[in-house]
Amino acid sequence: xxxxxxxxxxxxxxxxxxxxxxxxxxxxxxxxxxxxxxxxxxxxxxxxxxxxxxxxxxxxxxxxxxxxxxxxxxxxxxxxxxxxxxxxxxxxxxxxxxxxxxxxxxxxxxxxxxxxxxxxxxxxxxxxxxxxxxxxxxxxxxxxxxxxxxxxxxxxxxxxxxxxxxxxxxxxxxxxxxxxxxxxxxxxxxxxxxxxxxxxxxxxxxxxxxxxxxxxxxxxxxxxxxxxxxxxxxxxxxxxxxxxxxxxxxxxxxxxxxxxxxxxxxxxxxxxxxxxxxxxxxxxxxxxxxxxxxxxxxxxxxx
Ligand code: COA
Ligand code: MG
Numbered sequence: 001x002x003x004x005x006x007x008x009x010x011x012x013x014x015x016x017x018x019x020x021x022x023x024x025x026x027x028x029x030x031x032x033x034x035x036x037x038x039x040x041x042x043x044x045x046x047x048x049x050x051x052x053x054x055x056x057x058x059x060x061x062x063x064x065x066x067x068x069x070x071x072x073x074x075x076x077x078x079x080x081x082x083x084x085x086x087x088x089x090x091x092x093x094x095x096x097x098x099x100x101x102x103x104x105x106x107x108x109x110x111x112x113x114x115x116x117x118x119x120x121x122x123x124x125x126x127x128x129x130x131x132x133x134x135x136x137x138x139x140x141x142x143x144x145x146x147x148x149x150x151x152x153x154x155x156x157x158x159x160x161x162x163x164x165x166x167x168x169x170x171x172x173x174x175x176x177x178x179x180x181x182x183x184x185x186x187x188x189x190x191x192x193x194x195x196x197x198x199x200x201x202x203x204x205x206x207x208x209x210x211x212x213x214x215x216x217x218x219x220x221x222x223x224x225x226x227x228x229x230x231x232x233x234x235x236x237x238x239x240x241x242x243x244x245x246x247x248x249x250x251x252x253x254x255x256x257x258x259x260x261x262x263x264x265x266x267x268x269x270x271x272x273x274x275x276x277x278x279x280x281x282x283x284x285x286x287x288x289x290x291x292x293x294x295x296x297x298x299x300x301x302x303x
Contacts, residue, residue, distance in 0.1 A: 031235060141189055
């Protein structure tokens with residue numbers, strides 16, 4: 001299997017592909033990753049012209065180090081194949097990943113994989129385009145393990161709780177909010193998606209929080225996602241970028257403590273010991289594994 005690129009995904013900003021102004025704002029933003037949307041944020045009457053706006057934005061704006069992603073319409077719509085062909089023909093060299101909406105099973109993702117393979121050959125693109133997938137149908141959650149392993153382009157599974165709630169019949173109007181359900185209504189889906197993603201060696205990311213004036217609510221959801229092993233959360237508005245970057249980055253204190261624990265462990269190991277204490281806490285090879293997760297993030301985010 002080919003090595004997948006490692007990308008930061010602490011904050012994935014959703015930008016309606018129909019708005020040049022918002023595309024510009026997205027390019028200038030502090031998000032790690034921006035997805036230019038052709039799906040729910042774009043009205044059917046302007047979906048076709050939005051493809052050209054996205055190609056223009058990808059080819060002409062300065063995106064810095066951001067991951068440049070295009071979110072396309074699902075495989076049952078009249079737009080899906082045209083979305084893929086047009087954006088890759090017009091801007092393929094400036095696309096890092098394509099995000100597929102509403103797959104039901106692995107076959108839907110393989111369709112995108114094969115379309116990309118053909119286009120990359122014909123256009124002689126020297127860099128492979130990656131795939132990100134939304135888990136937002138009940139069938140997709142049932143098939144998540146199979147989906148997670150169906151393409152070596154796949155880099156990320158995203159929990160799309162808005163459409164997922166519609167698919168399951170969950171009684172909520174406030175996308176991303178907990179709706180007052182005792183416990184966390186999205187716990188099972190997040191857990192299952194994250195487990196599948198980790199087993200397949202890819203990222204899990206949490207979807208939108210619609211009430212963008214409620215920063216405390218956003219942070220609470222982001223922390224829940226992070227606790228389960230997700231690496232980031234969507235922003236539907238620029239105000240949600242900074243809180244996501246903060247929640248999903250290890251703090252300076254955590255990084256320093258992790259380095260200290262790692263160094264102490266290796267010193268102990270060199271002396272023939274399997275466990276050592278650091279500031280009253282036991283560090284052994286299992287703790288080292290947790291510490292390594294933090295240090296890998298610090299490396300990836302340049303902390
Ligand atoms: N990406 C880039 N820029 C955005 C943005 C986004 N997602 N959301 C808002 N902005 C810009 C606005 O254009 C505005 O720019 P200005 O100050 O230069 O006028 C600024 O940020 C502040 O926006 P604000 O006035 O608070 O909100 P709004 O009424 O313009 O937009 C929404 C609110 C919800 C319509 C808008 O945030 C949006 O379209 N979000 C994305 C929706 C989406 O992608 N849905 C699908 C995925 S769930
Ligand atoms: Mg949707």
